[in-house]
Amino acid sequence: MSRDSAIDTAQLHAAAVALVLSALPHAGQLPLWVLMLVPGAIALRLALGRPPGRWLLIGLVIVVFAAVLFRFRTIAGPTAGGAFFCAMVALKFLESRNRRDLGILLCLAYFLAISVFLNTEAIGIAALVLAAVLATTVALTFVAEPSGPPIRARVRLSGTLLLQAIPVMLVLFLLFPRLPGPIWGLGDDKSARTGLDDRMSPGDITRLTESSEVAFRVDFEDEPPARAERYWRGPVFWSYDGRAWTKGESRHRGLEDPTATGRERAYTLILEPHGRKWLFGLDIPVAADGDVKRSTGYNLVTDERIDSVQRYAMRSALDYRLERELPRARRERALDLPEGSAPRARELAERWRDEASGPQGIVDRGLAFLRDKDFVYTLSPDPLGETPVDTLLFETRTGFCEHFASAFTVLMRAADIPARVVTGYQGGEINDDYMIVRQSDAHAWTEVWLPDQGWTRVDPTGAVSTTRLDAGIASLEGADSLDLMSRRDSGALRELGLLWDSLNHGWNRFVLGYGPALQKQLLDRLGMDALGRWALALVMLAAIGLIIAAVWLLALRPVGPRDPVERLWQHARQRLGRIGLRAHPAEGPIDLAARVRRTRPDVAPAFSRIVSAYVRLRYRPVPRDSAFQELRNAVRAFRPRRRPPRDSHRNNDQNRPAD
Amino acid sequence: MHATPETGGTVNSNGLHEVLDRTATVVLGKSHVIRLALSCLLARGHLLLEDVPGVGKTTLAHALAHGLHLQYRRIQFTSDLLPADVLGASIFERDSATFRFHPGPVFAELVLADEINRAPPKTQSALLEAMEEEQVTIEGQTRALPDPFFVIATQNPREQAGTYPLPESQLDRFLMCLSLGFPDRDAERELLSGTDRRHLIRDMEAVLDPDRLRELQARAERIHVAPAILDYVQALLAASRDGDRFVAGLSPRAGLALIAAARGWAMLAERDYVLPEDIQAVLGPVVDHRLQSLDSGDHGTPGERLQAGVPLP
Numbered sequence: 001m002s003r004d005s006a007i008d009t010a011q012l013h014a015a016a017v018a019l020v021l022s023a024l025p026h027a028g029q030l031p032l033w034v035l036m037l038v039p040g041a042i043a044l045r046l047a048l049g050r051p052p053g054r055w056l057l058i059g060l061v062i063v064v065f066a067a068v069l070f071r072f073r074t075i076a077g078p079t080a081g082g083a084f085f086c087a088m089v090a091l092k093f094l095e096s097r098n099r100r101d102l103g104i105l106l107c108l109a110y111f112l113a114i115s116v117f118l119n120t121e122a123i124g125i126a127a128l129v130l131a132a133v134l135a136t137t138v139a140l141t142f143v144a145e146p147s148g149p150p151i152r153a154r155v156r157l158s159g160t161l162l163l164q165a166i167p168v169m170l171v172l173f174l175l176f177p178r179l180p181g182p183i184w185g186l187g188d189d190k191s192a193r194t195g196l197d198d199r200m201s202p203g204d205i206t207r208l209t210e211s212s213e214v215a216f217r218v219d220f221e222d223e224p225p226a227r228a229e230r231y232w233r234g235p236v237f238w239s240y241d242g243r244a245w246t247k248g249e250s251r252h253r254g255l256e257d258p259t260a261t262g263r264e265r266a267y268t269l270i271l272e273p274h275g276r277k278w279l280f281g282l283d284i285p286v287a288a289d290g291d292v293k294r295s296t297g298y299n300l301v302t303d304e305r306i307d308s309v310q311r312y313a314m315r316s317a318l319d320y321r322l323e324r325e326l327p328r329a330r331r332e333r334a335l336d337l338p339e340g341s342a343p344r345a346r347e348l349a350e351r352w353r354d355e356a357s358g359p360q361g362i363v364d365r366g367l368a369f370l371r372d373k374d375f376v377y378t379l380s381p382d383p384l385g386e387t388p389v390d391t392l393l394f395e396t397r398t399g400f401c402e403h404f405a406s407a408f409t410v411l412m413r414a415a416d417i418p419a420r421v422v423t424g425y426q427g428g429e430i431n432d433d434y435m436i437v438r439q440s441d442a443h444a445w446t447e448v449w450l451p452d453q454g455w456t457r458v459d460p461t462g463a464v465s466t467t468r469l470d471a472g473i474a475s476l477e478g479a480d481s482l483d484l485m486s487r488r489d490s491g492a493l494r495e496l497g498l499l500w501d502s503l504n505h506g507w508n509r510f511v512l513g514y515g516p517a518l519q520k521q522l523l524d525r526l527g528m529d530a531l532g533r534w535a536l537a538l539v540m541l542a543a544i545g546l547i548i549a550a551v552w553l554l555a556l557r558p559v560g561p562r563d564p565v566e567r568l569w570q571h572a573r574q575r576l577g578r579i580g581l582r583a584h585p586a587e588g589p590i591d592l593a594a595r596v597r598r599t600r601p602d603v604a605p606a607f608s609r610i611v612s613a614y615v616r617l618r619y620r621p622v623p624r625d626s627a628f629q630e631l632r633n634a635v636r637a638f639r640p641r642r643r644p645p646r647d648s649h650r651n652n653d654q655n656r657p658a659d
Numbered sequence: 660m661h662a663t664p665e666t667g668g669t670v671n672s673n674g675l676h677e678v679l680d681r682t683a684t685v686v687l688g689k690s691h692v693i694r695l696a697l698s699c700l701l702a703r704g705h706l707l708l709e710d711v712p713g714v715g716k717t718t719l720a721h722a723l724a725h726g727l728h729l730q731y732r733r734i735q736f737t738s739d740l741l742p743a744d745v746l747g748a749s750i751f752e753r754d755s756a757t758f759r760f761h762p763g764p765v766f767a768e769l770v771l772a773d774e775i776n777r778a779p780p781k782t783q784s785a786l787l788e789a790m791e792e793e794q795v796t797i798e799g800q801t802r803a804l805p806d807p808f809f810v811i812a813t814q815n816p817r818e819q820a821g822t823y824p825l826p827e828s829q830l831d832r833f834l835m836c837l838s839l840g841f842p843d844r845d846a847e848r849e850l851l852s853g854t855d856r857r858h859l860i861r862d863m864e865a866v867l868d869p870d871r872l873r874e875l876q877a878r879a880e881r882i883h884v885a886p887a888i889l890d891y892v893q894a895l896l897a898a899s900r901d902g903d904r905f906v907a908g909l910s911p912r913a914g915l916a917l918i919a920a921a922r923g924w925a926m927l928a929e930r931d932y933v934l935p936e937d938i939q940a941v942l943g944p945v946v947d948h949r950l951q952s953l954d955s956g957d958h959g960t961p962g963e964r965l966q967a968g969v970p971l972p
Contacts (some may be wrong), residue, residue, distance in 0.1 A: 585970030588935035620932045621883035 004212035007098060008146055015102050015109075016042045019093055021132040022113040023086060031071065034083040037064070041090040051095045060091055064140050078118040086112060094414035109136045121308065123507040134158055141326035155451075158425060169549045175540035177533040178516040195274035196234050196423050202388050205402040205423070208425045211439040214272055215425060216280060217505050218435040221266040227427060229285040229318055231445070231457065232437060234424035236297020236507045238333045238411075243388055244407060245421050248333060255296060255323075258284050262319030270508045271310045277302050280424055280437075282316035283457065289313045290517050296330065297420060298322060298455075299371035311513030321457050322455040326418060334418030334449060342389035349414035357452050362415045363458060366408060370463040373397065375404070400460040401468070405444040408460035418449035422457070426468075431498045434505055565628065567619045570633045572610045579603070579640045589615055602644045607632040661907075665955050673875060675701075675927055677866045678726040683744045685743060685859050688846025692837050695944050696723065698923030701879045702871075703917065704834020705790050705810040707775075708739040718737045718856050719772040727872055734786075738821065742785035746795050761798070765789050768869060772812040774823040777957060785811070787832050790938040807872050827838065827949070829845035833853035834916050835941070836948035846899030862869075882922040883932040887928065890972040891935055892917055895942070898969045905961060906951040917945050933964070935971050942966055 023038040045051070064087040065075075072080035089108045098101050113132035116125055134306065137158035141148065142213035194211045197204060216232075220225075233410060239248030264286060271279050278301045281288065285300055295301050326334070337346070352365045375397045380395040389407045399407075405421050412419035426433040445459040461468050468620050523529050523536070531539065571581045576592075581600060583592050593611040597604040614633035679697060683690045696719065699706045708716045717733070723732035747763030760803035764770065765786060772786055794803045812833065815822060824847050830836070838923050842850060852858075866876075890913050900908025901955055918933070920941035925933045942964030959967070 460835060584967075586939075586968070588939060588968055590936045591939075592933055615934065618887050619883075619885045619934055621885075 004424065007102060011099070011102060011139075012046065012096075012141045014135075014142040015093065015096070015105060016046070017110050018106060018132070018136040018139040019089065019112075021128075021135040022109040024115040025091075025125050025128040025132065026082065026086060026119075027114060029116060030079070030083050030086055034068075034086050036085050037090040038093075041094040045094050047097070048241075057091065057095055060094070061088075064088070064091065073563075076645060078115075082115055084612060085115065088126065088591050089243055091573065099143050099146075103140070103547050104134050106143065107139050109139075110347060119405075121512050123504055126507070131281050134162060135384075137161060154445070155260065161191060164551060167551075168544050170621050171540055171543045171547065173514070174519070174522060175543065177536050178514075178519045195276065196442060198276065199234060199244050199246045200402055200406070200421060200423055200444060202381075202384050202406070203400075205442045205444055206381070209400075209440040209443040213439045214501065214504075215274070215437050215439050215441070216269055216271040217508065218270070218282075218428065218437065219268040219433070219509070220435070221268075224430060224435055225265065225282065225318060230428045230435075230437075230441075231459075232280040232425040232428070232441075233283045233285065233422060234280050235278055235422075235448075236295065237421040237423065238297070238408075240338060240341075240410065241337070241392070242338045243386075249395055249617065255294065255298075256325075258286055258298060258317060259321040260286060260317030260319065261321060262317060264315045264317050266313070266315050267455060268509075269312045269314055270506075270513050271306060271308050271312065273309060275305055275307060277305050278530045279306065279310070279312060281314055282318070283314045283424075284320045285314055286320075287315040297422065299422075299424075309508045309512035311515060311518065321453065321613070322514055324450070324452065325524040326449050326454075326455040328414070331418050332548075334420055335413050335416065337410065337413050342387060342414070344390045345393055345407065345411055346414040348393075349411045352411075353415040359417050359448070360415055362413070363448055363450075366411050366415075367458070367463040370404065370408070370460050375399070375464045377401075377404075377461060379469060399464075404464055408458065409446045410446050412446065412458075420447050420455075421445075422447050426459075431505075432502055434502075436498075436501055436505075456633040565631065568631050569610075569614050569618075572614075572635045572638055573638055575638055576603075576607070589618075600640070600644055603640045606634070606638050610638060664948055674866045674871070675875065678723075679927070681726050681863055681866065682719070684721045685856055686709070686719045686827045686839075686849050687766065688842045689719070689839055692839055693719065693723075694924070694927055695835060695837055695941065698920055698941060699944075700727075700807075700809050700914075701833045701923035701926055702802045702834060702919035703807070703876055704706070704923075705812070705832065705917060707812060707830070707833040707836040708813040708839065709816065709836055709948075710813070710839050710861065711815065712774075714841060715856075716811075716839060717771060717773060718860070719839070720811040721857075721860050722812075722863065723811075724769040724771075725860050726866050727769075728868045729768040729872075731769045731771070731807070732764040733771040733773060734764045734866055735773045735781065736775050738777055738779060740778045740780050745785050746797055748788065751811055758792070760802070765795065766802075766804060768807055768809065770810045772810060773849075774812075774815060775812040776814040776824055778823065780823055780826075783823065783829065786812075788831050789834055805869075807869055807876065821939055829911060830909065830948045833948065834920055835944040837944050841971070879922045879926045880919075882925050884918055884922070886931065887972060888918075888921075888933050888935065888938065891938060891969070894969050894972055895965055897936070898920070898965055899946070904964065906953055909946060909949060913946060913949050917941065919965075920945050931964075939966050948955060 006644075017040055019042065023035055027035060051057075065084070066081060068084045068087065069074055072083065074080050075084045089105070089112050091099075092105050092108060096105055110133060113129045113136065118571075134155070138151075138154050141154045141157060149157075175202070193211050194208065195215065196208070235247060237245035237247055239246045265282060267282065269280065278295075278299060279288075279292065281300050284298055288300055291303055292300050292550060293302070293314065323330075348369075349362075349366075352362050356362045356365050377400065378398050379400060379648075381398040381400055381403060384391045384396065384403070386584060388403070389410045390408050392403050393411075402423075409419045409421050421444055423439045423442070423444045425441040427441040428437040443460065443461070445457060447455045448458055449455050518531065523531065528536070529537065571594075576583060576596065579600065580601075587595075589611045593604070593608055598605045610631060612635055613627045616627040617631060675697065679690065679693055680799050682693045682697075698704055700723070708719070710716055720733075721731065721883050722782075723729075724896075743763065745765050747759040747761050747766065749760045750761050751757070770786075775783060775786070789804060790808075793808055794801050794854070796802075814825070841847070874879075895917070896909050896911075896914050899905055903950075909916060917938060921933045922939040924937045924940050925931075928937070930937075941966065943960055946965065947962050950965075952961055958964075
């Protein structure tokens with residue numbers, strides 16, 4: 001027997017299906033040309049009917065290696081490594097000769113399928129990976145048993161195998177030591193991710209609103225705040241260069257805690273990965289669990305870049321006092337304006353300062369200016385040119401939130417009021433019992449420092465367009481260009497989208513959000529909080545061992561008879577047992593019937609019917625008559641009463657039916 | 660209403676029931692043993708009756724022979740009985756000046772070998788070989804025994820003096836080993852008050868004839884044995900072999916005997932298929948003389964213990 005003949009067509013086809021399904025989740029993650037190598041290799045192998053020659057294979061490997069290197073400049077990292085791996089698996093299919101090769105290929109297919117989780121952990125991808133794992137298992141049954149059962153039986157077998165793996169999966173999921181931070185430390189640049197940036201220049205947030213991608217989702221412990229109060233604090237910008245805002249230095253020595261003057265809200269925030277080192281909190285966040293710090297702008301930052309779904313338990317105060325004493329250094333930074341920028345705005349602000357009575361008066365004058373001078377809040381503002389603040393305030397008068405926030409902050413600083421720009425999200429949509437905050441809810445506003453009150457939020461956008469804060473982005477002029485999910489008009493498609501989001505939320509909350517913090521909580525509850533990582537691993541292995549032992553014992557336990565006739569007969573005997581007539585295992589049917597007739601004559605006729613049909617089926621030659629039907633009906637109808645009817649001993653001979 | 664199959668037949672069309680009834684009027688209070696003996700006959704097996712003298716062993720054999728209209732010969736085994744006395748011998752006849760074979764008493768359709776354990780082993784073997792092979796070879800000539808050929812051997816319990824107990828290998832030749840036992844009180848009363856049993860036998864009319872019996876034996880062989888019954892028999896055999904209950908387990912021949920006897924029993928019950936109850940009914944008579952318990956502390960006969968220990972498959 002030659003080595004090639006060890007693979008038959010069915011095995012090859014099954015492996016091909018498994019491989020295609022394993023590569024499928026990578027669509028959208030890996031370049032198309034890499035993915036196309038898989039069907040290409042399959043087509044070539046099937047067309048040839050045998051593996052190609054050695055030199056062709058070596059040539060292909062070199063070409064693929066060079067192509068990956070050329071495209072990514074590396075073969076490490078999730079994307080480049082994934083592409084290289086995918087291409088090599090495709091070539092492995094091409095050269096598969098015997099069953100051993102196919103076995104290896106299918107193990108690689110498992111790995112190929114799950115490797116997509118290095119790039120994305122979305123629920124849809126998980127479903128695709130599950131399909132791929134199933135198909136690969138089916139293909140493995142072809143390798144193990146070439147001339148086995150039909151495909152449906154194989155799928156059922158594989159499904160059973162996967163179901164049996166669920167307990168082990170749960171133990172691994174719950175107990176595998178969770179490490180903070182991403183698994184993949186090599187770090188591809190994730191600059192392509194949508195989200196707020198660490199600088200803000202005109203048009204940045206406007207662009208962001210075109211995306212309906214979810215920024216984060218929130219579970220409130222009680223009622224969610226009113227729409228106008230849904231300010232989600234993100235990066236705070238101090239430093240202005242005449243056009244763009246940046247963070248400036250962020251030393252925060254002596255930063256005092258915010259003083260809550262009202263009730264605090266507790267909630268869980270499930271943050272989508274955005275590749276930055278900050279998170280968002282309802283204005284103003286007072287506490288957050290985990291590895292979270294407070295920056296000078298009272299916004300929350302993390303040590304690690306957020307590259308996977310994260311879950312934070314947080315508390316926020318909606319009524320608060322922030323930094324009533326402003327240190328000199330920070331005051332200077334909050335008043336700093338670059339030389340020569342926005343001369344007309346400065347002139348205006350200085351006039352306000354002279355005329356108004358105190359800082360609050362100046363702020364009111366500023367807001368009145370925006371409200372009264374026919375400013376237009378729009379998603380498609382006119383271009384602002386070199387001096388954006390002056391152009392906005394005195395010429396185009398059209399802008400989006402970042403334009404107004406920027407201009408207002410400049411005005412305040414020019415009027416000697418410490419001010420800074422706060423970016424984040426404003427709004428959020430309630431879906432069932434949680435809130436979705438999308439990129440289209442991105443917002444920017446101003447914070448001014450007032451004596452006695454400390455930092456106070458002033459949203460100039462509210463002065464220009466009252467509806468923005470009450471009704472959200474969708475109420476806006478030019479909202480037609482918004483993504484479906486950000487618009488307000490409800491339709492079946494949008495409803496479906498919300499349903500899908502709800503599913504995603506559950507996935508994020510319970511699967512992806514299960515990180516070190518939640519694991520610690522669980523272990524605390526299980527009383528295993530004192531265990532170190534290694535002890536935990538041991539506990540996990542022990543649990544898996546127990547599960548396997550339990551499954552083993554379960555498989556060895558005596559099962560009932562497979563023969564339907566015997567099963568029915570056993571039912572009948574069990575029912576007899578319930579009325580105290582326990583059949584001896586060695587007691588024949590006729591003897592049993594005789595005993596029933598002696599001890600419980602009321603039951604005997606019904607039982608005799610069963611015995612008659614059973615004997616015919618079991619001991620008579622060729623019982624191909626209605627006996628089985630009779631047996632089934634008789635057993636179904638057999639409901640003996642626990643106690644004989646009172647007069648049973650008197651009409652023993654009448655053969656009355658038991659029921 | 661479906662008829663429930665019964666262990667005991669009610670209507671008898673082939674005369675067997677009548678044989679049973681008539682024999683029972685002679686051998687009082689022993690209808691179960693008679694039924695077993697008839698099953699043994701239908702299964703073409705030979706019967707060993709083991710009991711003390713005077714309980715009706717000879718009467719039973721005689722009655723069966725009469726009822727079935729079988730040619731009946733009785734051999735009284737004694738310690739000086741020779742094989743030729745059983746099988747027959749060639750004797751020189753002066754008239755024709757030739758040796759002529761004089762068939763022994765074994766050339767009968769129903770042979771009663773009375774007190775077989777009184778004869779020396781050589782004579783016992785002569786009979787048992789004839790039973791096994793259904794033919795007799797003397798001086799190089801093979802002579803077939805009649806068909807039907809049914810041996811009822813009786814023996815006294817081994818404890819009695821002056822006996823040569825049959826070895827296990829010889830016991831295996833008997834399909835069944837039965838014991839009549841003392842009659843119960845009523846039967847004994849009737850026996851004591853009634854006429855001589857021998858007169859009754861002489862007055863008994865034949866119900867069947869050898870041809871009819873052969874036909875019935877052939878029919879019994881065709882009685883259906885379902886796979887479930889074979890499973891059960893195999894389970895019984897296996898149970899007799901493993902463990903430390905018996906000196907040696909049952910042989911495959913014992914299994915065949917069990918099935919054949921159960922077929923006979925089923926035929927008497929007017930059924931054309933074997934039930935587990937049939938196996939159980941013949942289990943004791945078929946296996947008790949083939950099995951030797953290891954520990955005497957156990958209660959019950961080997962057959963009873965096997966039946967209780969093996970669940971129906």
